[in-house]
Amino acid sequence: MKVVAFERNLQGTGASRRLRNAGKTPAIVYGVGAEPQLIELDHNALWHALKKEVFHSSILELEVGGKSQQVLLRDVQYHPFRQLVLHVDFQRVDPNKPIHTKVPLHFMNQESNPAVKLSSAIISHVVNEIEVACLPGSLPEFLEVDLAKIEAGQSLHAKDIALPAGVSLIAHVEAENPVIASATVPAGAVAAGEDEAAAE
Numbered sequence: 723m724k725v726v727a728f729e730r731n732l733q734g735t736g737a738s739r740r741l742r743n744a745g746k747t748p749a750i751v752y753g754v755g756a757e758p759q760l761i762e763l764d765h766n767a768l769w770h771a772l773k774k775e776v777f778h779s780s781i782l783e784l785e786v787g788g789k790s791q792q793v794l795l796r797d798v799q800y801h802p803f804r805q806l807v808l809h810v811d812f813q814r815v816d817p818n819k820p821i822h823t824k825v826p827l828h829f830m831n832q833e834s835n836p837a838v839k840l841s842s843a844i845i846s847h848v849v850n851e852i853e854v855a856c857l858p859g860s861l862p863e864f865l866e867v868d869l870a871k872i873e874a875g876q877s878l879h880a881k882d883i884a885l886p887a888g889v890s891l892i893a894h895v896e897a898e899n900p901v902i903a904s905a906t907v908p909a910g911a912v913a914a915g916e917d918e919a920a921a922e
Contacts, residue, residue: 723776724783725793727761742806749810751784751793756814761786768807772798779825779851781858784812792858794823815858822892824851825862827883827902831870835905843874843905852880852902853892860888869903877904 730741730748738748747765752758761784771777777795784793797811815821827850837843852865865883872878879899880891890896 723771723774723780724785725763725771727763727784727786729787730760730762738809742808747807747810749812751786751791751812751814754814754816759786763810765807768810769805772807775826776863779823779861780863781815781861782812792817794821817858820855820857821861822853822855823861824853826851826864827867828864829867829869829903831868835869835872837872837874837905837907841874841907843907845869845872845903845905847903848901852883853895854885854889855892856889860886862886862889867902872903872905874905874907877901 727749730737741748741762742765745765746762747768749761749763750758751761781792781794783790792815793812794815795810796813797809799808799810800806801808827847829845829847832838832845835843835845838845854865865885867878867883869878879901880895881899883891883902885891
């Protein structure tokens with residue numbers, strides 16, 4: 723995904739306020755042994771881009787002054803109540819060095835799960851993203867979690883996610899192996915099932 727930005731020379735609260743009044747958003751690019759670079763982006767284009775999942779989880783091609791560099795979105799500051807982006811941080815990436823970043827989880831086959839269809843189970847998504855390590859070129863836009871076979875009372879953990887080649891869970895996620903989804907049967911559904919069994 724390509725992002726076009728422009729260099730900015732002025733910094734400080736007053737300069738940032740003037741930028742925002744002109745429909746621009748101040749931002750910074752840092753990392754990979756180079757000096758931090760102050761930039762500005764068109765606010766409306768940025769606002770729409772931020773609504774796309776891919777903008778948060780992919781390597782972006784950031785073009786500044788005709789020169790392109792690969793970056794990751796690292797931080798976004800929003801106004802507390804207005805639809806306004808106050809500031810954005812981008813981090814440069816080295817294609818030869820592993821990165822740590824969060825990747826969205828896409829939950830698949832929930833509707834066809836037998837526990838949902840037959841046992842009135844409810845599948846809860848405990849987390850919606852997971853932190854991984856990989857080279858920039860191997861970064862997936864998202865990871866699929868197959869819920870087709872999770873049974874009532876069971877949970878899926880981080881290690882159950884099928885990871886693409888070259889992608890691994892970061893060390894503390896690997897060690898903790900947190901729950902990412904669980905299937906539970908509501909008390910009312912259990913009671914109804916018992917009543918039906920007793921009637922038979």
